[in-house]
Amino acid sequence: MAKRISLSRAARLVGVKRGTLQQQIRAGELKTFEGEIVLADLLHAYPDAQFEDSSMLERVEQIIEQATFINPDSSVRKPDNVALTSRIMSLSEELARQKRDLSRQKRLLGRYREFTGQLTEKIEQLAAEPDALRQLQAWLEQAVTNISVDDDTIDQPFVNETFLRVMSAQATVIPSNHEFFIEGAESILEAGLRGGLALNYGCSNGNCGLCKLRVVSGDTRKIRHHDYSLTEAEKGLGYILGCCNTAMSDVVLEADEAHGSGDIPKQSIPIRIRKIDHPNPEVIIVSTRTPRTSRLRFLAGQGATLSADNVGSAFYPIASCPCDDMNLQFHIALDKQDPIACYLGETAKANDLLTLEGPVGSFVLNENSANPLVFIAQGIGFASIKGLIEHAMALDVAEKIYLFWIADSDEPHYLNNLCRAWNDALDNFEYVALTTADGERPGDAIMQRLSPGKPADFDYYLCSDEKLRAGVEQFVESREIPTDQFLYEKI
């Protein structure tokens, strides 16, 4: 049977986004069979894919590093060889089976080709002979014993695909069919969040039971002790805690995920300031950290209220990705009317405590859409947009991401270098820095870049003031872009 691989693995193997393969499938350039791609079809579509480049080696080093974990009881770093060994063992068995099947097929094909060629030749030779039949019979007996068998080795793409399977287990979540990879000995929960999924969880350390999920197929292993007790019935049904288990093989998991802001509970968390940066005189970037056992569960694009004792409180968007739920970033305009902004900009220092309440907001990604994404930020509106972009990158499904950042001509884009780094490092990302003068006609500037695509083929996320909104809305209406493809958040 032809070797098939999942869409996620195929994307990793040839080094493209999963969304790119989905686009090719929609265009009829690639076929899927029960959600999988035939390896030979993939190689036909990507004949120039580099299978020997150094990224494989870098990947090994990275994953071996991730295969170590902190033992919470002893605080000693121990290599978790068991997870990797188990994956290698199960893969070796499959490899041996595949090789046997492949050899058998090659043997049969080789015999058939060689035999038919020689037979044709012999019949022509013996056509005029009086005892042709007897000679043919003798030749046939000899020929069958002489047929050589080409038991060749497995080709490089196949080896690389199996290599990826050794180094990481693939998890498929039902009913959503979301996929992510579990690398080294990281927990299923950590891997799921890193992969951009909004899994249900609470404490992250085995106390609350909120990360409970059911293993439908595949093998898992407990990597840390947990105080939360699963009932015998739950264990019998295959329930485990996602924050305390890793995967030993590819797994299918039944798990709860948040599908909208209403699915995330409000939380109140003490957070510590890690550092405060001043990228320009008008803006501060506040990096904070939650306690390890009380992280913030939120959706990208949401915000939270920050309070400081004896100062006050104010609401700010979270400018980071839920995939890093301990390290939260806030971009704050230094408004003299905002006591928290003044406190953070002038008095606060590293290690000071704040109280966070949230998350709040519905400016979140539509994960059901496969359209390319267009993000438009005005000034400090980049904070919400940054969270959405980082989340879209973690999900790794968008075929193309555009960022248009409009700033006042006398105030530079305060994280211009970061946006340019994304632009340089990611082949599906395009960054356009615009100034207010361009911003007066945002539709024209944007369409120039999106051309030759049709405006209605994209999803738009805008975070700006009302004036810019009116301009962009006019553009959206005039191009007959469906309203559910345009999401707005006021700065």
Ligand code: FES
């Ligand atoms: S998140 Fe609380 S037990 Fe896993």
